[in-house]
Amino acid sequence: MFEEGATLKKRYGEENVFDLSLGNPVMEPPVEFRQELKRLTEHPLPGMHRYMGNAGYPETRAAVATQLSLETGIKFTMKDIIMTCGAAGALNVVLKTILNRGDEVIIFAPYFVEYRYYIDNHDGVASVLPTDEQFIPKLGVLEAAIGAKTKAVIINSPNNPTGTVYSEDFIHRLGELLRKKETQYGTHIFLISDEAYRKIIYDGLKYSSVWHHHPQSIIVTSHSKDLALPGERIGYIAVHPDCSQREELVDGLIFCNRTLGYVNAPALMQHVVQHLQQVTVSVTEYQKKRDFLYDHLIKMGYSAVKPQGTFYMFPSSPLEDDVAFVRELQRWKVLTVPGCGFGTPGYFRISYCVDDRTLEGSLVGFKKAAQKFNLG
Amino acid sequence: MFEEGATLKKRYGEENVFDLSLGNPVMEPPVEFRQELKRLTEHPLPGMHRYMGNAGYPETRAAVATQLSLETGIKFTMKDIIMTCGAAGALNVVLKTILNRGDEVIIFAPYFVEYRYYIDNHDGVASVLPTDEQFIPKLGVLEAAIGAKTKAVIINSPNNPTGTVYSEDFIHRLGELLRKKETQYGTHIFLISDEAYRKIIYDGLKYSSVWHHHPQSIIVTSHSKDLALPGERIGYIAVHPDCSQREELVDGLIFCNRTLGYVNAPALMQHVVQHLQQVTVSVTEYQKKRDFLYDHLIKMGYSAVKPQGTFYMFPSSPLEDDVAFVRELQRWKVLTVPGCGFGTPGYFRISYCVDDRTLEGSLVGFKKAAQKFNLG
Numbered sequence: 035m036f037e038e039g040a041t042l043k044k045r046y047g048e049e050n051v052f053d054l055s056l057g058n059p060v061m062e063p064p065v066e067f068r069q070e071l072k073r074l075t076e077h078p079l080p081g082m083h084r085y086m087g088n089a090g091y092p093e094t095r096a097a098v099a100t101q102l103s104l105e106t107g108i109k110f111t112m113k114d115i116i117m118t119c120g121a122a123g124a125l126n127v128v129l130k131t132i133l134n135r136g137d138e139v140i141i142f143a144p145y146f147v148e149y150r151y152y153i154d155n156h157d158g159v160a161s162v163l164p165t166d167e168q169f170i171p172k173l174g175v176l177e178a179a180i181g182a183k184t185k186a187v188i189i190n191s192p193n194n195p196t197g198t199v200y201s202e203d204f205i206h207r208l209g210e211l212l213r214k215k216e217t218q219y220g221t222h223i224f225l226i227s228d229e230a231y232r233k234i235i236y237d238g239l240k241y242s243s244v245w246h247h248h249p250q251s252i253i254v255t256s257h258s259k260d261l262a263l264p265g266e267r268i269g270y271i272a273v274h275p276d277c278s279q280r281e282e283l284v285d286g287l288i289f290c291n292r293t294l295g296y297v298n299a300p301a302l303m304q305h306v307v308q309h310l311q312q313v314t315v316s317v318t319e320y321q322k323k324r325d326f327l328y329d330h331l332i333k334m335g336y337s338a339v340k341p342q343g344t345f346y347m348f349p350s351s352p353l354e355d356d357v358a359f360v361r362e363l364q365r366w367k368v369l370t371v372p373g374c375g376f377g378t379p380g381y382f383r384i385s386y387c388v389d390d391r392t393l394e395g396s397l398v399g400f401k402k403a404a405q406k407f408n409l410g
Numbered sequence: 411m412f413e414e415g416a417t418l419k420k421r422y423g424e425e426n427v428f429d430l431s432l433g434n435p436v437m438e439p440p441v442e443f444r445q446e447l448k449r450l451t452e453h454p455l456p457g458m459h460r461y462m463g464n465a466g467y468p469e470t471r472a473a474v475a476t477q478l479s480l481e482t483g484i485k486f487t488m489k490d491i492i493m494t495c496g497a498a499g500a501l502n503v504v505l506k507t508i509l510n511r512g513d514e515v516i517i518f519a520p521y522f523v524e525y526r527y528y529i530d531n532h533d534g535v536a537s538v539l540p541t542d543e544q545f546i547p548k549l550g551v552l553e554a555a556i557g558a559k560t561k562a563v564i565i566n567s568p569n570n571p572t573g574t575v576y577s578e579d580f581i582h583r584l585g586e587l588l589r590k591k592e593t594q595y596g597t598h599i600f601l602i603s604d605e606a607y608r609k610i611i612y613d614g615l616k617y618s619s620v621w622h623h624h625p626q627s628i629i630v631t632s633h634s635k636d637l638a639l640p641g642e643r644i645g646y647i648a649v650h651p652d653c654s655q656r657e658e659l660v661d662g663l664i665f666c667n668r669t670l671g672y673v674n675a676p677a678l679m680q681h682v683v684q685h686l687q688q689v690t691v692s693v694t695e696y697q698k699k700r701d702f703l704y705d706h707l708i709k710m711g712y713s714a715v716k717p718q719g720t721f722y723m724f725p726s727s728p729l730e731d732d733v734a735f736v737r738e739l740q741r742w743k744v745l746t747v748p749g750c751g752f753g754t755p756g757y758f759r760i761s762y763c764v765d766d767r768t769l770e771g772s773l774v775g776f777k778k779a780a781q782k783f784n785l786g
Contacts, residue, residue: 037463058461068454075451078444083639085434087413119495119643119672126671130531151669155506263459265677267495267643293527295502296495300676301641 039369046367052388052396055369057194059262059315059345059387066313067261070306083301088292089284090117090270090299094308098270101311106245114275116287117299119267121230122148123291124254128271129156129186130294131286132224137185142171144348144376146194146228158185162377168339169196169348170204173211180215186224187212189244192231195376195383196348197324197341199235202242209247216250222278227253230269233260233314235343236321249276257307259344260314268303320345323386323393330397335409345387348373352407356382362406366399415745422743428764428772431745433570435638435691435721435763442689443637446682459677464668465660466493466646466675470684474646477687482621490651492663493675495643497606498524499667500630504647505532505562506670507662508600513561518547520724520752522570522604534561538753544715545572545724546580549587556591562600563588567618568607571752571759572724573700573717575611578618585623592626598654603629606645609636609690611719612697625652633683635720636690644679696721699762699769706773711786721763724749728783732758738782742775 039053074082089095095112102110118124129139135157141149142165153160163179165171171189180187189208191200212223225248232241232255244251256269273284291298324347328340331349338349353359356372356379363370363382373381386393415429450458465471471488478486494500505515511533517525518541529536539555541547547565556563565584567576588599603620608631611617620627632645649660667674700717707714707725714725729735732748732755739746739758749757762769780786 040463056461060457062454062457063459068451072451075444075448078438081436081438083439083641085432085640087416122671122673148669148671152671155670263677264461265459265674267673267676293524294531294670295498295524295528296672297498297643298641300643300679301639302678303676 042367042369049391051367051369052392052399053369054384054386054388054392054396055371057259057346057385057387058264059259060389061262061315061319061387063262064310064313064315066310067263067306070309074302074305079305082305086298086301086304087288088298089288090115091304091308094304097308097311098272102272105241106243108245108275110272110275113284114273114280116271116284116291117304118254118269118271118291119296119299120258120264120269121228121254121256122152123267123296123299124256124269124271125149125152125226125228126155126294127287127290127296128226128252128254129153129158130290131283132185133158134185136183138181138183140176140179140184140187142189144169144193144195144373144378144381146190147375147377149188159183169193169198170200171208173207176208177211177215180223182219182221184215184221184223186226188226188228190228190230191242192235192343194231194344195346195371195373196339197344197346198339199239199342200242205242205244205247209244212248212250222250225251227251229253229255231259231344234317234320234345236317236324237342239342245274249274250278252277257303257310261307261310262315263303266300266303268299268307270299320387323388323390327384327386327393331400334401334404336400336404345385347384347386348381349384351380351382352403352409354380356380359403362403363399366402368396368399418743418745425767427743427745428768428775429745430760430762430764430768430772431747433635433722433761433763434640435635436765437638437691437695437763439638440686440689440691442686443639443682446685450678450681455681458681462674462677462680463664464674465664466491467680467684470680473684473687474648478648482619484621484651486648486651489660490649490656492647492660492667493680494630494645494647494667495672495675496634496640496645497604497630497632498528499643499672499675500632500645500647501525501528501602501604502531502670503663503666503672504602504628504630505529505534506666507659508561509534510561512559514557514559516552516555516560516563518565520545520569520571520749520754520757522566523751523753525564535559545569545574546576547584549583552584553587553591556599558595558597560591560597560599562602564602564604565620566604566606568611568719570607570720571722571747571749572715573720573722574715575615575718576618581618581620581623585620588624588626598626601627603627605629605631607635607720610693610696610721612693612700613718615718621650625650626654628653633679633686637683637686638691639679642676642679644675644683646675696763699764699766703760703762703769707776709786710777710780712776712780721761723760723762724757725760727756727758728780728785730756732756735779738779739775742778744772744775
């Protein structure tokens with residue numbers, strides 16, 4: 035998609051293409067990031083670009099643990115934290131560590147498309163379950179799907195591509211269900227929570243975390259979105275302090291971080307984010323963009339669940355064939371992603387982490403397509 | 411090893427432990443690196459921490475291609491280069507791309523221990539072949555070992571752990587052998603050249619590259635050693651422009667760089683190394699350390715092949731049991747790695763990318779151990 039957008043922009047001019055296809059935040063990192071990077075560059079620490087232990091710098095791991103403790107009321111220490119090459123690196127390390135060949139990993143459609151590759155990388159089998167009309171997993175379906183081979187369930191709230199945020203009540207019931215099934219099969223079922231968008235939630239919503247609802251929980255996340263650093267590949271894994279065989283699990287994670295070839299999370303960024311655990315990009319700006327886009331699309335006759343977080347929206351496709359509809363938008367130089375790319379045909383994803391000019395410019399195309407298919 | 415060394419240092423004091431166990435250069439990056447990082451920090455490029463195409467910034471790929479063209483006389487373009495999370499990331503991406511389950515990859519003992527994990531990660535089968543007393547692969551043995559399932563041969567010159575540099579003549583004969591076997595089996599056999607230490611060679615030696623000797627060549631390397639940035643995870647893959655099915659191969663490499671969860675090489679470091687392709691740490695300093703250590707060890711009665719590059723030495727263990735000998739050195743607070751860790755018992759590895767104080771301090775322990783086992 036990155037390349038396709040670049041080609042179109044080359045042909046028609048950057049200003050004539052409205053690329054809403056990528057989760058590549060247009061915002062620059064917060065000013066605190068700039069300051070910290072400048073400080074380190076002007077007063078370098080001795081050896082600050084060398085290897086460290088494969089889990090990352092103790093100071094950085096401790097800073098993450100402190101922040102997580104503050105946010106959740108659960109006591110984390112550096113031993114629960116492994117710094118990684120982004121959330122993608124984190125999830126690969128987790129899956130490599132916990133999966134045996136043929137183990138099942140449950141994901142919910144629509145899902146982040148890379149999940150399927152990551153599960154396949156480590157010889158797992160993805161089991162894809164549906165969500166309801168608000169994009170919330172159906173617990174009845176989940177209950178029937180969990181078997182003796184189920185090693186993990188991956189959730190992603192706030193969700194890419196829908197923007198849905200799971201409620202405390204939902205996560206509570208999910209945790210109860212997992213423990214019921216653990217007892218039934220005599221197994222452990224990991225709840226892997228992909229929290230890449232944890233800090234980007236709207237309307238004053240409080241984030242509901244997995245920690246209070248399932249001890250066999252692992253989160254994977256990054257600073258790609260909250261600090262707008264997606265190219266820098268800096269993220270972490272956090273393991274529930276009460277997880278069974280926690281020490282063995284953490285040793286395995288550190289070992290796999292090494293042997294999968296990540297070796298360690300980029301050193302300089304570890305130094306930087308150590309001091310930025312309380313810093314986040316302006317969520318208000320993203321919320322404004324959501325409101326702007328959502329209001330316009332609804333007025334045009336599109337139908338969409340209002341996103342509560344992330345910077346994505348996942349409206350219904352006016353055509354049953356979402357690929358054809360995305361192609362139609364492309365005729366107007368508006369780039370989006372068909373829902374089938376997320377395992378859910380009949381929808382399309384809009385990414386609104388773009389500048390206002392691009393967002394405003396895209397409205398013409400959305401309007402033309404709405405008129406063509408008699409919406410509203 | 412990192413953790414073990416840290417524990418000993420905590421117990422006995424940093425200054426009383428002589429850690430020669432890690433390939434973690436003590437040198438700071440060259441001054442040009444500092445300047446470039448500072449320049450970018452003071453005058454940031456718009457969006458310089460965002461995602462780019464999964465292969466890396468076109469400008470960085472082009473800069474690497476230009477430098478490789480200069481060094482080798484072969485015409486590389488950015489299309490032959492994929493920026494990666496270090497050489498470890500590079501090698502994993504290559505193996506994931508080319509291997510089918512059960513394909514054989516030939517490596518030579520002593521070998522970098524991670525190779526076995528990397529091959530296993532991607533369902534390959536490692537075939538370990540011996541080297542001669544100068545640590546050069548035995549071509550006769552290789553010829554007998556190559557079969558229809560042989561997908562690749564990995565070489566590593568300058569070599570970790572021996573410091574050996576392969577001659578032009580050796581690589582020429584290796585290439586001839588591979589093509590003979592390709593014809594015999596109707597297969598392609600990749601020559602994967604791990605060149606992490608390419609710039610660190612001594613005594614005015616000229617580096618002999620694979621490019622002129624086998625079109626089915628891929629190099630994996632990083633700036634961990636030549637710019638002393640091992641913690642930053644910045645490296646690249648280069649594919650021979652005449653490689654068969656080059657375009658398909660490169661597409662596969664870019665895809666695997668994405669789906670293995672690396673996504674892209676760290677953005678800021680890509681910007682920095684773009685302008686540092688002609689910069690290298692002071693090799694003279696490493697050569698001085700090699701001379702100092704080698705001369706002393708030989709005088710004490712140790713037996714070792716004199717390293718021509720890297721910052722490792724791989725002397726014979728005075729005890730048949732190299733683990734016992736390394737433990738003996740540990741009693742004198744000198745940390746090294748037993749040869750069995752590299753698939754070659756009866757030797758031990760010394761890493762001399764340490765400060766002079768550590769190197770000088772280690773001599774007492776080496777001397778005591780030499781005396782105990784009646785060397786010299």
